[in-house]
Amino acid sequence: MSRTMKIGTPCLMSAAMLLLVGLMTTASLAQEVTLDPKLQDAAVAKAKALAGGKTLTGSIEVIGQNGGYEGAITEAVMKPFEIATGVKIKYTGTQDANIILARARAGNPPQVAMIQQGLMIGLAHDGKLVDLGSFMGDELKANYTPAVNDTASVDGKIYGVYQGFSPFMLWYNPEAYTGPKAGSTWDDVVKWTDDQAAKGTPVWCLAQEAGAGSGFPGAQFLEVLFAKKYGPDLLREWGEGKLPWTSPQVKDAWQMFGKIATDASVDGGVQGALSSSIASGYDGLVTTPPTCQAAVWGAWTSGLINASTNAVKPGENLDFMAVPGSTPDAASTEIFQAAVTVAFDKGDATKAFMEYLASDEEQALLASANQWTVPNIHVPSSTYKSTLLKKAADTYFGPNVKFAAGPNVLNSQAVSQEFYKGIVDFMSDPTQLDAILQRIDAAEKTK
Amino acid sequence: MTIDPSSVPALLLIGCIVLPALVYAYLGLGEGVLELAGVRGMGGTRAFVWLLIPLALVALILVYPLIDTILSAFRSSDGAGWAGFDNFVWLFSGEMTSVLANNLIWIVVFPIGTVALALVVAVLFDKVRYERFAMTIVVLPTAISFTAASVIWRQFYSFQPARQVQKGLLNALWTLIPGAKPIAWLQTPYLNTICLIVVAIWVSLGVASLILSAALKNVPADQLEAARLDGAGEWRIFFSIIVPEIAPALLVVATTQVIFALKIFDIIYVMTNGNFRTNTLANRMYYELFAVGDLGHASAIAVVLLVVAIPVVVLNIWQFRK
Numbered sequence A: 001m002s003r004t005m006k007i008g009t010p011c012l013m014s015a016a017m018l019l020l021v022g023l024m025t026t027a028s029l030a031q032e033v034t035l036d037p038k039l040q041d042a043a044v045a046k047a048k049a050l051a052g053g054k055t056l057t058g059s060i061e062v063i064g065q066n067g068g069y070e071g072a073i074t075e076a077v078m079k080p081f082e083i084a085t086g087v088k089i090k091y092t093g094t095q096d097a098n099i100i101l102a103r104a105r106a107g108n109p110p111q112v113a114m115i116q117q118g119l120m121i122g123l124a125h126d127g128k129l130v131d132l133g134s135f136m137g138d139e140l141k142a143n144y145t146p147a148v149n150d151t152a153s154v155d156g157k158i159y160g161v162y163q164g165f166s167p168f169m170l171w172y173n174p175e176a177y178t179g180p181k182a183g184s185t186w187d188d189v190v191k192w193t194d195d196q197a198a199k200g201t202p203v204w205c206l207a208q209e210a211g212a213g214s215g216f217p218g219a220q221f222l223e224v225l226f227a228k229k230y231g232p233d234l235l236r237e238w239g240e241g242k243l244p245w246t247s248p249q250v251k252d253a254w255q256m257f258g259k260i261a262t263d264a265s266v267d268g269g270v271q272g273a274l275s276s277s278i279a280s281g282y283d284g285l286v287t288t289p290p291t292c293q294a295a296v297w298g299a300w301t302s303g304l305i306n307a308s309t310n311a312v313k314p315g316e317n318l319d320f321m322a323v324p325g326s327t328p329d330a331a332s333t334e335i336f337q338a339a340v341t342v343a344f345d346k347g348d349a350t351k352a353f354m355e356y357l358a359s360d361e362e363q364a365l366l367a368s369a370n371q372w373t374v375p376n377i378h379v380p381s382s383t384y385k386s387t388l389l390k391k392a393a394d395t396y397f398g399p400n401v402k403f404a405a406g407p408n409v410l411n412s413q414a415v416s417q418e419f420y421k422g423i424v425d426f427m428s429d430p431t432q433l434d435a436i437l438q439r440i441d442a443a444e445k446t447k
Numbered sequence B: 001m002t003i004d005p006s007s008v009p010a011l012l013l014i015g016c017i018v019l020p021a022l023v024y025a026y027l028g029l030g031e032g033v034l035e036l037a038g039v040r041g042m043g044g045t046r047a048f049v050w051l052l053i054p055l056a057l058v059a060l061i062l063v064y065p066l067i068d069t070i071l072s073a074f075r076s077s078d079g080a081g082w083a084g085f086d087n088f089v090w091l092f093s094g095e096m097t098s099v100l101a102n103n104l105i106w107i108v109v110f111p112i113g114t115v116a117l118a119l120v121v122a123v124l125f126d127k128v129r130y131e132r133f134a135m136t137i138v139v140l141p142t143a144i145s146f147t148a149a150s151v152i153w154r155q156f157y158s159f160q161p162a163r164q165v166q167k168g169l170l171n172a173l174w175t176l177i178p179g180a181k182p183i184a185w186l187q188t189p190y191l192n193t194i195c196l197i198v199v200a201i202w203v204s205l206g207v208a209s210l211i212l213s214a215a216l217k218n219v220p221a222d223q224l225e226a227a228r229l230d231g232a233g234e235w236r237i238f239f240s241i242i243v244p245e246i247a248p249a250l251l252v253v254a255t256t257q258v259i260f261a262l263k264i265f266d267i268i269y270v271m272t273n274g275n276f277r278t279n280t281l282a283n284r285m286y287y288e289l290f291a292v293g294d295l296g297h298a299s300a301i302a303v304v305l306l307v308v309a310i311p312v313v314v315l316n317i318w319q320f321r322k
Helices: A003-028 A037-051 A068-085 A098-105 A117-125 A134-141 A146-151 A186-198 A216-240 A246-259 A271-273 A301-309 A348-358 A360-368 A387-396 A413-426 A430-446 B008-037 B044-070 B085-089 B096-125 B131-143 B146-156 B169-175 B191-217 B221-229 B234-245 B247-262 B266-271 B281-292 B294-322
Strands: A060-062 A088-093 A113-116 A160-161 A166-172 A294-298 A319-321 A333-337 A340-343 A402-404
Touching: A003 B146, A037 A068, A037 A348, A037 B085, A060 A068, A060 A348, A068 A088, A098 A117, A098 B281, A117 A340, A134 A146, A134 A348, A146 A402, A160 A348, A160 A413, A160 B169, A166 A387, A186 A216, A186 A246, A216 A246, A216 A271, A216 A294, A216 A333, A216 A402, A216 A413, A216 B085, A246 A301, A246 A413, A246 A430, A271 A413, A301 A387, A301 B221, A333 B191, A340 A348, A340 A402, A348 A360, A402 B294, A413 A430, A413 B234, A413 B281, B008 B044, B044 B294, B085 B096, B085 B294, B096 B131, B096 B191, B096 B247, B146 B169, B146 B191, B146 B266, B191 B247, B234 B247, B247 B294, B266 B281, B281 B294
Parallel strands: A060 A088, A060 A113, A333 A402
Antiparallel strands: A113 A340, A160 A340, A166 A294, A166 A319, A166 A333
């Protein structure tokens, strides 16, 4: 054996062994999810009932958007189905929905996927999705409001079930917040931002770094501003591509966002915001001392901050209010973020699994994870351990709230990616706004 | 009993038994036909029979996709109509020029960085008794995929604003310096490209070091001894004897890294997704094909990458044959 082989071979083998040990150690240290044990038992019982005496075998591949801690929650609430039926659930979390699209085009989709509505609409029109109304329509109508079911429907057929369903709100630290209270207008918020900036106090947390999805929090913030000024109808037109990205209204929304996303107004400056990971970039709301006072983001914000800091004291150092509107008529418009769970496969196991995901028991179990609100109307707000999520459920899932769908949920993959990149580019250089809007508009026209 | 052809046992059955059996049967049949025809002794015909299956596979897996991609590069976005050279005009204009510039930086900096560091590692480790241990440390990242390495280094490069606790290793160390502010490693143009290249070098260094270490050990010891006896210093020995002797290995490593740099994708995709002027051709190709669905644009990028890679591959093969 040559001297090279004598050195190279053991080096490679040692490296592989060390790596294996490292990976096993890392896996054992993964964050654990705590769910209500009684609700877990109830979910297992429900899954057994749904199996209805049938022998379910094999596995179900699920591709979703949640990873890390949120991915662990997603897997944990699917576990009762596995326990009850023996069907193995193989979950993969990825921000890259292109994988689902590519596999669907190739005729090799996963059995179940958690996707945005825009992608759902395209796949439904291509005939790739299972019409859930054909076997669980009654349960969907009983468990969800018509408004919620409508957002998961295409041409009158329901194709999706929601898991976490998150409205957007203005988060603030009551101990540090000096801004406008509930019932004020967005102009009041902007004035307060400018006043604080003049004093040298940046008041906003605006973290954007999310790997391939960087820029999406800013995109959602911008959409909230649009919705609260121009209302649900124009928001939907924008999401469906009927209102161009270069229109005065859309440009106005970008400029409104631009007034917040400045070096003087954002914790860490614009570059800091662009560089800060979304997993920890909003921690500044609850740090001691707080490094920001406000953030506009989804209902998951408190769960995300608490997972990172373990320092959230609901109602004390973290609370929320509805985002102030720019006009009275549009002030009650609420946007939402929710991946809709769809099925590509009509097998017995997949059908039972979809029924399980829509059931009261599974939704209650998901609510007990304390990360998201759930849209199932039979899940009482008392299920949430977090007073903030209780408040969100009471505030946003009442009969008078109208959710509106916009680009956040209706966009195609290409437009979404251009939107997020556009946010990053706009924050870096606001003078590029017109070029950015033209680019996104071009992507809209090619879909 | 029905067998699902996509199940693992079925795939094992097909891959390990059925396919080899079919190939064996074909070869047996071929030999039999050749013998009956009395041409078994003719090397050319017999070679053709044996090569038919691999050639068919090459045609199916390599040649057909290649031709289809080249044709697609001249077609419209949905592949239905002809676009002439429009896709190539798009590729070499507008925002794509910055993407091309990034690839150029990768093609130059990454191979030079890898070769230089690998040479340093090979030369220095050759002089110590704990060479095996040291080389193991360097080779360790080779066992990780580029995607996993990207996730690791994204944590290393993590940035928090100045008033917050730094969770990224590099900024945590950097801010220990009095007055130093955290650096947005992945968001600062040009610096971010270098940071991404560092990740690629980190993963590639192990194999490059092994190749150069092997070449180094084949430098005739008597030449080195004679040079030392003649009074040559170590630097003179390195540049006048060692480098010329291991030049073929250097060329192999360099050309291999250039080919890799041309198709760099996963590091970019995971760490920045092409934001902050870090985009590369392969990442853009992925976006054009899977997000936008523009077959013409994606194919044009693939064709350009192929054309640029061909001379490098030819050089690499020529070097192997020497």
